[in-house]
Amino acid sequence: MSDKISDAARTVFGRDRLRAGQREAVQALLDGRDALLVQPTGAGKSLAYQLAAVLIDGPTLVVSPLLALQQDQAEHLEAYGDRTRARRISSAETPKQREEALAAARDGEVEFLFLAPEQLANDAVHAAVSSMRPSLVVVDEAHCVSSWGHDFRPDYLRLGELLEGLGARTIAMTATASLPVRTDIVDRLHLTDVSIIVGGAARENxxxxxxxxxxxxxxxxxxxxxxxxxxxxxxxxxxxxxxxxxxxxxxxxxxxxxxxxxxxxxxxxxxxxxxxxxxxxxxxxxxxxxxxxxxxxxxxxxxxxxxxxxxxxxxxxxxxxxxxxxxxxxxxxxxxxxxxxxxxxQTVPVPKPSEVSRVLAALATRPDATAAEQAEVADVSLRKLQRIANLVIEAGAEGETVGVDEVRARAEGYQTLQRSRVEMVRGYAETRRCRRQFLLAYLGESDTPRCERCDNCRSGAAAAEEAQDAAAPDSPFQPEERVSHASFGEGMVISVEGEEVVVLFDDVGYKTLSLPTVVEHDLLEPLDA
Structure with missing residues (x-):
């Protein structure tokens, strides 16, 4: 290894070999691009951003939702020496400790500053972070930004606008992201000229x-x-x-x-x-x-x-x-x-009109109050206030006044999506195809071989289904293609397997459709890109 990426991996981190995806992500950042890295835990996502950080002049901001994970990574980086010094600002530190950490980052005394998304949303912290002029921003567990995903977190909602003002290149990282989640991450984090690196999802063992x-x-x-x-x-x-x-x-x-x-x-x-x-x-x-x-x-x-x-x-x-x-x-x-x-x-219920009305009033009349104070004014739990406030942001464009009906419509749409995902679990449980193929297709990895390790592969059911698929006519649709349905509206093709096409519709969630029926009756119309 002789290039600067390999040299830094060896001299700073003691790594003689880079894993799949690491070099591509680092190179994209060195080229001034944003990056989205989707790889399973243990595949080396952290090393990708750490390598880029030591090769790019200026401090690195790491946004992570877990205090314990922040602490572990900060301590791990400290062990590598002066080039990887790290500090954290969180609710676990005193105000004085947070001020000292921000000052150290601003003065170039540390390379990595870890914080949670809710910390970045604090005006004083955001101003201090802006003054340190980070050259690289890392968003860990990036799937939390997407309402299409399974682990959506409201604290991530404002990240895009908060990061945009920093002017730094960004790498978003997650272990799991289906096609719509990837699209959502790119859009919500305002990633530009983005390199999307996906791999290693199979977990063959x-x-x-x-x-x-x-x-x-x-x-x-x-x-x-x-x-x-x-x-x-x-x-x-x-x-x-x-x-x-x-x-x-x-x-x-x-x-x-x-x-x-x-x-x-x-x-x-x-x-x-x-x-x-x-x-x-x-x-x-x-x-x-x-x-x-x-x-x-x-x-x-x-x-x-x-x-x-x-x-x-x-x-x-x-x-x-x-x-x-x-x-x-x-x-x-x-x-x-x-x-x-x-x-x-168990899907999240749609809030009552009276609850939405009270929260809207509290947000309008007490904009500078804490969330707990706003919840008390609205006579709802803090969790419910945060959920409704999130729906308000989701339902309206910037500067737009949002009413009760719009908020509840957004909640109903999200509930429909959640319930459609339950049906996709039924699909996994009832499929006769290779189970790993089913999961990978859902996550956007098509044309993968049978795993030969699942129950369906062992029983021969998966091979029989594959033989039947081979006799089926070629599909006119491809994953990631945008389509329109007369009843379900617009959506994205997620996978095509044999005589089934799975589409994630914007308004009604996931639907598994019979491909021969779709083709015979022209039920899906491709949309121009």
Missing amino acids: IDLSVERCVTERDQEERVVAAAAAQEGSGIVYVSTRKAAEHYAALVADAGRTTTCYHAGLAKKAREQAQADFMTSAVDVVVATSAFGMGIDKPDVRWVLHAHIPESPDEYYQQVGRAGRDGDPSAGVLYFRTEDLSLRRF
Whole structure:
């Protein structure tokens, strides 16, 4: 290795070899372009931005939603020496410590400054960050900016406008992003001349399978038996807090050292549960989706889903917590048709007109108040105020007055999207195709080979489906193509597999359509780019 990227990798970070995607991302930034890097956890996304940072003059701003992850990365960078000095500003620091960190970044004493999106939204912090004139901005967990995604976070909504004023090149990074999420990230972060690097999503070492369950008792017995029999560390995902505690007790009774994790637990209890699992003090954690971002235990051998996840995106990310060390691992979904109704019911409800009206009034009359004060004025919970305030931003263009009907229409559209994603999970559970192919097609990676590791590949069902697909006529549609439907409106083609085409419509979410029927009746009209 002799070029400057390779030299920096070796001399600063002790790396003799770069992984796929790292060089492309760094080179794009060195060329003055923005970049979107989509790669699974453990594939080296962090090194990509760190390499670019030491090769580009000026400080680097890292926007990350997790305090623990910020601290880990900052300490990791500090260990490499003076060229990678790092500081953090967050709610965990005192005002004096935050001021000192900002001053150090402004004066060129540190290369990396970590902060959360809500910190950047603070006017004083934003002004201080602007004065330090960052040359590179890193947005970690960038899928959180997209309302199409499974982990949308309102704090990310203003990032685009906040970053635009800084004038720095930007790299957005995420482990999971389907085609519409990628488009949304680029649009919302105002990325320009962007290089999109996607790869490594297959995770070939994970054996995927689905078990059909007849009754709730059948489902429970199978999950507990599997958790008891599997070797090594594992995660059992469930859909409710009550189920987390129930299954944790059952798995413990079956002889496994077990802990429980959900958002209803006290912060100290959650931290203890996570620490116990990460240090292997316990073998199994039974958890809701609250157990997720920032969890990077390399030797998780299996992930069981006692209930269906809310979307294929969420499933891919959760099952992908297995086998990060590259060793053989397993992901099993226990599917019961009745669980679909529960997931639809769990989608975020549309706020009542009176709630929206009160929040709109509070936002208008108390614009400088804290969110907690605005929530008190509106007589709603803080969480509900934040959700409605987010819908207000989503529903209206800049400078536009938004009314109750527009806000509720946006909420209804989002609810429809969420429910359509539940149907895509049904598609995964019921498909006879290669399960990895199904997930990768949903995420925008088409024409991938059969994995030969899932239950459908082992049974021969996937090969039979592929043979049938080969006899089908070629599709006139391609992934990422914009189309229009008379009833569903405009949308984007997500995947074409055999005689099925999946389209994500702007107004009604995901729809799986019969390709022969679409072609025969001209149901989809391609839109000019």
